[in-house]
Amino acid sequence: MTGPTPKPWIMEIAPYVPGRSTTDDGRKVAKLSSNENPLGTSPHARAAFATAATNLERYPDAGATELRDALAAKHGLDPARIIYGNGSDEVLHLAAGAFAGPGDEVIYVNYGFAVYNIAARRTGATPVIAPDHDYATHVDAILAAVTDRTRVVFVANPNNPTGTYAPRSEIERLHAGLRDDILLVLDHAYAEYIDGTNDDGGMALAERSSNVLVTRTFSKMYGLAAERIGWGYGAAPIIEAMHRIRLPFSITIAGTAAAVAALGDTEFVAETAAHNAKWRTWFAEEIAKLGNAGLRAIPSQANFVLVLFKGQLTAEAAYQGLMDAGYIVRWLPGQGLPHGLRITIGTAQETIGVIAALRTLVGADA
Numbered sequence: 001m002t003g004p005t006p007k008p009w010i011m012e013i014a015p016y017v018p019g020r021s022t023t024d025d026g027r028k029v030a031k032l033s034s035n036e037n038p039l040g041t042s043p044h045a046r047a048a049f050a051t052a053a054t055n056l057e058r059y060p061d062a063g064a065t066e067l068r069d070a071l072a073a074k075h076g077l078d079p080a081r082i083i084y085g086n087g088s089d090e091v092l093h094l095a096a097g098a099f100a101g102p103g104d105e106v107i108y109v110n111y112g113f114a115v116y117n118i119a120a121r122r123t124g125a126t127p128v129i130a131p132d133h134d135y136a137t138h139v140d141a142i143l144a145a146v147t148d149r150t151r152v153v154f155v156a157n158p159n160n161p162t163g164t165y166a167p168r169s170e171i172e173r174l175h176a177g178l179r180d181d182i183l184l185v186l187d188h189a190y191a192e193y194i195d196g197t198n199d200d201g202g203m204a205l206a207e208r209s210s211n212v213l214v215t216r217t218f219s220k221m222y223g224l225a226a227e228r229i230g231w232g233y234g235a236a237p238i239i240e241a242m243h244r245i246r247l248p249f250s251i252t253i254a255g256t257a258a259a260v261a262a263l264g265d266t267e268f269v270a271e272t273a274a275h276n277a278k279w280r281t282w283f284a285e286e287i288a289k290l291g292n293a294g295l296r297a298i299p300s301q302a303n304f305v306l307v308l309f310k311g312q313l314t315a316e317a318a319y320q321g322l323m324d325a326g327y328i329v330r331w332l333p334g335q336g337l338p339h340g341l342r343i344t345i346g347t348a349q350e351t352i353g354v355i356a357a358l359r360t361l362v363g364a365d366a
């Protein structure tokens with residue numbers, strides 16, 4: 001029997017593999033595989049979400065006015081230049097969908113975020129992977145990969161799964177080297193985790209440029225991964241084009257209420273940022289102590305750390321060993337990282353526990 005034929009570029013997409021929550025034998029364990037907030041969600045967001053449950057029969061506001069106004073007030077932005085979507089994943093898809101198609105090229109860096117490949121291929125465009133520089137974004141390599149077919153460049157900063165961060169000056173240099181007709185997407189899913197307060201998450205660049213889109217999410221720092229609220233900021237013509245292909249009601253009433261309440265809870269954000277900074281530093285120091293066993297932590301500015309395994313203990317064996325010990329982390333052979341594990345910074349207890357388990361696995365305490 002024959003059926004409809006999917007487009008060839010759709011069949012070239014390798015399905016996205018999400019982080020797991022249970023072990024092979026179905027045990028529920030500490031989930032350090034999806035970069036979620038270990039402190040949960042702002043209590044104000046929970047309360048706003050619960051209140052919104054009284055309103056299930058109505059469609060949400062397709063214009064997301066409440067969300068846009070809250071974001072504009074918080075970040076000093078023009079609300080008309082804000083796009084929103086079902087997680088920033090949808091916003092990334094809108095960017096590729098509006099600006100790339102068959103015959104075009106979409107650039108991202110080696111070990112870039114997995115969604116860029118899917119978002120590019122979905123449009124029929126060709127993904128082009130620029131080499132990394134020791135796991136980090138390499139501006140010159142991206143610029144060297146540009147051709148007259150390039151339409152979109154995706155840069156996650158900090159990057160997932162490597163956690164690496166390109167300084168604002170490097171991003172400015174990248175932007176200066178790109179033609180105006182190439183959309184530069186700065187994916188700032190982890191902007192709130194960057195050390196120091198002088199990084200604006202690329203907003204100033206988006207404010208003054210005709211070809212920059214900054215994307216943000218409520219899934220990580222704001223602890224609202226379940227509610228799927230992402231957004232982006234860019235020049236009006238970019239946003240206007242993306243709106244044309246946006247699903248009209250992709251963000252929900254309850255999710256919006258939770259997001260707006262979460263935005264106002266600066267205490268929860270400060271607490272999460274402090275927790276993450278403290279334990280990320282501690283975690284990296286502990287991995288450094290296992291350097292002679294071949295372990296290495298890539299410097300991270302996010303809420304996770306990529307650990308490389310070059311000694312007797314392989315990443316695959318560590319992945320299984322951690323699972324047996326009650327910790328699920330992310331092993332990423334499909335992203336060219338068979339020798340690495342991406343480990344989310346969890347609660348204090350989880351972070352201490354995962355290090356203890358790794359020390360046992362390498363025989364450090366024997």
Ligand SMILES: *Cc1c(COP(=O)(O)O)cnc(C)c1O
Nearest residue numbers: 087088089156160189217219230
């Ligand atoms: C988690 C993540 C996102 C998006 O998450 P949403 O939940 O869809 O908002 C986007 N980019 C990167 C690099 C991420 O790690």
